[in-house]
Amino acid sequence: MERKSIDEKFRRKPTGAAVMRSDLTDALYRAFFEEWAEHGYTGLSLERVAARAGAGKAAIYRRWPSKLAIASEAIERLGLTLTDVSDRGGLAEELEAYLLMMRRALRHRLVRKILPDIYAEGARSSELVPLLDKLASGRRGAGVEMIERAIARGELRKEIDRELALDLVPSALYWGMIIVRRRITREQIGRQVVALVAGLKAI
Template identity: 30%
Template sequence: MEARPGGRSARVRDAVRQATLVELAENGYGGLTMEGVASRSGVHKTTVYRRWGSPEGLIADALELAGSEPWPIPDTGSLRDDLRGIVELVRSGFADPVAGPIASAFVSAAVQGSGPAQALHAFFASRHEQAAPVVERAIARGEVPPGTDAAELIRLAVSPVYYRLFITHEPVTERDAERAADAALAAARAGVLRE
């Protein structure tokens, strides 16, 4: 008899993670409950409480899953277009009717507790690492100075999206996304973002 990959524990964790994402999509952070996740996942409520402890624990674990997903980083041959593509990925992700509420719930949860905050930090570190080749290619092409900090450039490019969504509660248009990318590119070209 062949061993099942991951076993029961992995199946339980996957079921709970997927149920957490669906609950977040449907109910947002404020509506995420241990009971709802247990019911949707088919995992006994006491198991969910014992392994995840709280909605914040569920979110931290789901963020770990999200961080392991590959990010479709553009490779257009132009840093300007690559940055615009990255910022548009973020903008359209929040605008998506299914993914948007989940992403917003992750950010909301990070403000509420240290577990989700640490998980969100790790998520962004993974995204910055995945996006680093965009900047490395641009340095090799001479588009930005050597030593340009890749993580800082990506952070600067996407920050206006988060500011508008979570601080000023303004819509973010495609033009807003392009302007954010272009401003970050101008800063990088000026040498402001060197390590």
């Protein structure tokens, strides 16, 4: 299943004397996401996170200095940022790979609950702004590389509005999966790619 690759990020196999520490760290990550999904970031309790992981609160503070620190590292670990869209020889092929990677992340049951909460909390408080910036930077960095390759191949104009392009690429998929909770098939992604290629050539 596509979800498996995301879940496996929690199950890094440690070696030697670090086995117990690594296992506990993985348990704390899982507990943190479960609590976040159930209670939202504001209602998230590190005491409950520790209890769910079968540990004391001190186990959290030995690893992270704050709730924000564990949130930032946990989000990166979960793989919400989109990276490594390699050169596939054409804009359409790379857009498809990019959207399929994004769909894989958005299908995860915890991501579907946590991601909207991140943006809602970011609008209410500045605490999560660095985390939002990290998410945007990872996604947009991959998008910039993809657009620059398309320009180099002559598929897009050098004068393309890059910021608008980076906004357009993920918008329909995010809206469909997270806002209106629609199941997006590979065929639908294919139609999004056709529309995106036409749109990107026009801006």
